Amino acid sequence: MHIKGIDLKNFKSFKNQTHIPLFDEFMTISGPNGSGKSNVLDAILFTLGLSKSRDMRADKLTDLIYSSGNGDGINQAEVKVHFDNSDRLIPIDRDAVTISRKVKKTDNGYYSYYYINGKPCTFSEIQEILSRSFITSNSYNVIMQGDVTRILNMSSFERRKIIDEIS
Amino acid sequence: MHIKGIDLKNFKSFKNQTHIPLFDEFMTISGPNGSGKSNVLDAILFTLGLSKSRDMRADKLTDLIYSSGNGDGINQAEVKVHFDNSDRLIPIDRDAVTISRKVKKTDNGYYSYYYINGKPCTFSEIQEILSRSFITSNSYNVIMQGDVTRILNMSSFERRKIIDEIS
Amino acid sequence: KREVFLSTFDAINANFKEVFRELSDGNGEILLESREKPFEGGLLIQVQPAGKPIQRLEALSGGEKSLTALSFLFAIQRYRPAPFYALDEIDMMLDGVNVEKVAKMIKKLSKSAQFIVVSLREPMIECASSTIGVVMQEKNISTITGIRLNGKNAQAQISA
Amino acid sequence: KREVFLSTFDAINANFKEVFRELSDGNGEILLESREKPFEGGLLIQVQPAGKPIQRLEALSGGEKSLTALSFLFAIQRYRPAPFYALDEIDMMLDGVNVEKVAKMIKKLSKSAQFIVVSLREPMIECASSTIGVVMQEKNISTITGIRLNGKNAQAQISA
Numbered sequence: 001m002h003i004k005g006i007d008l009k010n011f012k013s014f015k016n017q018t019h020i021p022l023f024d025e026f027m028t029i030s031g032p033n034g035s036g037k038s039n040v041l042d043a044i045l046f047t048l049g050l051s052k053s054r055d056m057r058a059d060k061l062t063d064l065i066y067s068s069g070n071g072d073g074i075n076q077a078e079v080k081v082h083f084d085n086s087d088r089l090i091p092i093d094r095d096a097v098t099i100s101r102k103v104k105k106t107d108n109g110y111y112s113y114y115y116i117n118g119k120p121c122t123f124s125e126i127q128e129i130l131s132r133s134f135i136t137s138n139s140y141n142v143i144m145q146g147d148v149t150r151i152l153n154m155s156s157f158e159r160r161k162i163i164d165e166i167s
Numbered sequence: 168m169h170i171k172g173i174d175l176k177n178f179k180s181f182k183n184q185t186h187i188p189l190f191d192e193f194m195t196i197s198g199p200n201g202s203g204k205s206n207v208l209d210a211i212l213f214t215l216g217l218s219k220s221r222d223m224r225a226d227k228l229t230d231l232i233y234s235s236g237n238g239d240g241i242n243q244a245e246v247k248v249h250f251d252n253s254d255r256l257i258p259i260d261r262d263a264v265t266i267s268r269k270v271k272k273t274d275n276g277y278y279s280y281y282y283i284n285g286k287p288c289t290f291s292e293i294q295e296i297l298s299r300s301f302i303t304s305n306s307y308n309v310i311m312q313g314d315v316t317r318i319l320n321m322s323s324f325e326r327r328k329i330i331d332e333i334s
Numbered sequence: 335k336r337e338v339f340l341s342t343f344d345a346i347n348a349n350f351k352e353v354f355r356e357l358s359d360g361n362g363e364i365l366l367e368s369r370e371k372p373f374e375g376g377l378l379i380q381v382q383p384a385g386k387p388i389q390r391l392e393a394l395s396g397g398e399k400s401l402t403a404l405s406f407l408f409a410i411q412r413y414r415p416a417p418f419y420a421l422d423e424i425d426m427m428l429d430g431v432n433v434e435k436v437a438k439m440i441k442k443l444s445k446s447a448q449f450i451v452v453s454l455r456e457p458m459i460e461c462a463s464s465t466i467g468v469v470m471q472e473k474n475i476s477t478i479t480g481i482r483l484n485g486k487n488a489q490a491q492i493s494a
Numbered sequence: 495k496r497e498v499f500l501s502t503f504d505a506i507n508a509n510f511k512e513v514f515r516e517l518s519d520g521n522g523e524i525l526l527e528s529r530e531k532p533f534e535g536g537l538l539i540q541v542q543p544a545g546k547p548i549q550r551l552e553a554l555s556g557g558e559k560s561l562t563a564l565s566f567l568f569a570i571q572r573y574r575p576a577p578f579y580a581l582d583e584i585d586m587m588l589d590g591v592n593v594e595k596v597a598k599m600i601k602k603l604s605k606s607a608q609f610i611v612v613s614l615r616e617p618m619i620e621c622a623s624s625t626i627g628v629v630m631q632e633k634n635i636s637t638i639t640g641i642r643l644n645g646k647n648a649q650a651q652i653s654a
């Protein structure tokens with residue numbers, strides 16, 4: 001299983017419908033400071049429900065919706081993460097699985113919707129599916145910017161818990 | 168006023184008597200990871216009393232004394248910071264001023280001695296002299312490794328206090 | 335439960351020793367505070383960079399800390415790879431030689447997992463199989479500039 | 495006291511605007527929560543990187559945060575230089591273009607203060623007037639390898 005591609009629309013600095021193709025190999029994302037590199041990783045974390053808005057440098061979820069600063073009336077952001085599931089690591093009997101998430105601003109807050117292959121589902125369904133493919137919010141496959149030595153700063157108990165999860 | 172040079176002996180990874188010449192210009196210190204670059208800055212902070220041992224990655228002051236790990240019996244570290252004082256910014260009527268500090272391990276703790284031009288003095292005398300040349304522990308002329316954005320993470324009150332000190 | 339935990343722990347510890355040696359030429363290991371009752375204690379990391387005594391983690395340099403943390407991550411990856419890894423500027427405190435060592439290791443590990451690595455450092459970008467460029471176009475809008483397939487150097491233009 | 499504070503604040507604010515524009519082409523300023531009673535409020539930093547709207551400080555990228563923090567430091571330096579500055583890898587989150595911009599600014603500021611900058615990045619080392627090399631010799635002992643006087647390239651061997 002790997003991520004085949006990501007589609008973003010109005011997510012953080014990705015205003016226009018943007019497709020990012022990914023391959024099952026060692027890929028780097030590069031570009032000038034402030035160009036949107038970390039926002040691409042935030043898009044993955046947002047869609048898979050792996051992090052709270054604070055980790056994505058947002059006070060509230062609606063801060064993730066593109067804004068040019070002068071009220072352009074965009075009230076929704078959507079990200080799709082396309083997986084190659086030919087090894088059936090995701091317990092769904094299809095070669096291609098897409099997990100997507102939408103956040104929509106409303107008058108008194110926001111709505112957040114998750115989808116699996118286009119069908120609405122709950123956050124816990126997403127969590128259930130992903131945990132069986134070893135993707136959980138405290139698994140060690142994501143390192144945010146500036147956080148590379150996090151594992152050294154945590155307590156010895158927290159470190160041991162990582163091994164608990166794996167065994 | 169500027170730093171003309173530093174002499175270290177048994178301070179952190181600088182075991183042998185080491186002289187580092189400095190000039191009144193833009194200098195860089197470079198070298199491989201773990202070679203001792205940050206230890207040079209720690210030596211300046213230690214001698215001028217600008218930081219607590221925690222900031223120098225030491226639990227206690229005696230962790231700053233060179234140790235090869237197998238008890239080589241070194242129980243003292245000394246650093247001398249030589250200033251060019253021809254502009255008399257340091258309120259001492261001499262062209263060259265040396266501030267030095269020694270830390271010595273004892274059976275039940277340690278001693279720490281400060282010297283100005285070779286004569287023993289107290290920490291508060293050092294603080295007094297340095298604050299008149301705009302060097303205080305919370306002035307903004309030192310940035311430790313990994314701490315470049317500290318000013319953004321502090322409270323707005325703390326930031327305003329920086330301006331208080333300057334005016 | 336204890337048996338399963340200990341066999342996982344021992345396998346990851348063996349990996350950690352190997353990875354730390356490969357990245358920094360030194361010795362490293364992970365230890366349990368209590369092997370008898372592992373769930374009552376924590377897990378310690380002890381490293382000895384090349385030619386140095388065993389260090390307290392706090393006394394390590396910035397680059398040494400990065401290599402230690404990455405060794406732990408890669409030791410787990412070798413035991414049970416996650417499907418993908420997303421790493422954001424993990425090389426920022428590394429000197430050129432160490433960036434290259436980490437990049438080579440990721441290249442090897444990428445045979446059993448997908449690695450997506452944000453980096454500004456030349457040795458990391460050069461070593462990757464492909465690179466995605468991101469730029470800020472007009473008013474605060476990010477676009478993807480294209481994919482460089484390193485070595486094959488085929489520019490695949492991406493339609494936004 | 496309030497008058498003195500405000501005149502210092504205004505001078506540093508003017509510097510901050512200039513420095514931030516020079517480093518990032520954008521607009522930045524520092525603001526008082528209460529200009530009437532400055533000592534009852536705090537100090538805010540508001541920046542707008544080139545071509546972007548005004549940002550909350552948390553929403554900035556790693557590189558943008560570094561440039562903002564450095565702009566504040568340099569703005570104070572221009573108003574009242576400390577005798578020396580000791581900066582440890584301030585360029586670790588900057589891309590190559592920004593490392594060069596910061597290095598050029600330090601070069602300019604070093605006419606009125608001494609700058610000692612630890613760095614692993616080529617553009618910073620190239621721009622300095624001289625570079626001190628540090629290496630780990632035998633068992634955990636650091637030595638100074640020499641001073642390179644950039645441009646003049648005179649190798650001055652330092653006796654340890």
Ligand SMILES: Nc1ncnc2c1ncn2[C@@H]1O[C@H](COP(=O)(O)OP(=O)(O)OP(=O)(O)O)[C@@H](O)[C@H]1O
Nearest residue numbers: 012033034035036037038039065066067555556557
């Ligand atoms: N909701 C939003 N709408 C528009 N732009 C946004 C939004 N949230 C964040 N941004 C923009 O994203 C930019 C930061 O992008 P990001 O953190 O991905 O940069 P980066 O490429 O990782 O840079 P660096 O190399 O400095 O880490 C900010 O300058 C900000 O303007």
Ligand SMILES: Nc1ncnc2c1ncn2[C@@H]1O[C@H](COP(=O)(O)OP(=O)(O)OP(=O)(O)O)[C@@H](O)[C@H]1O
Nearest residue numbers: 179200201202203204205206232233234395396397
């Ligand atoms: N008391 C001590 N005795 C001997 N060595 C010490 C002592 N304290 C620290 N060290 C050594 O100093 C080394 C760290 O040096 P330092 O932090 O200056 O490296 P650096 O050149 O800044 O590296 P980086 O580029 O990774 O930041 C450690 O590896 C440690 O072995």
Ligand SMILES: [Mg+2]
Nearest residue numbers: 038145555556
């Ligand atoms: Mg980033």
Ligand SMILES: [Mg+2]
Nearest residue numbers: 205312395396
């Ligand atoms: Mg360092």
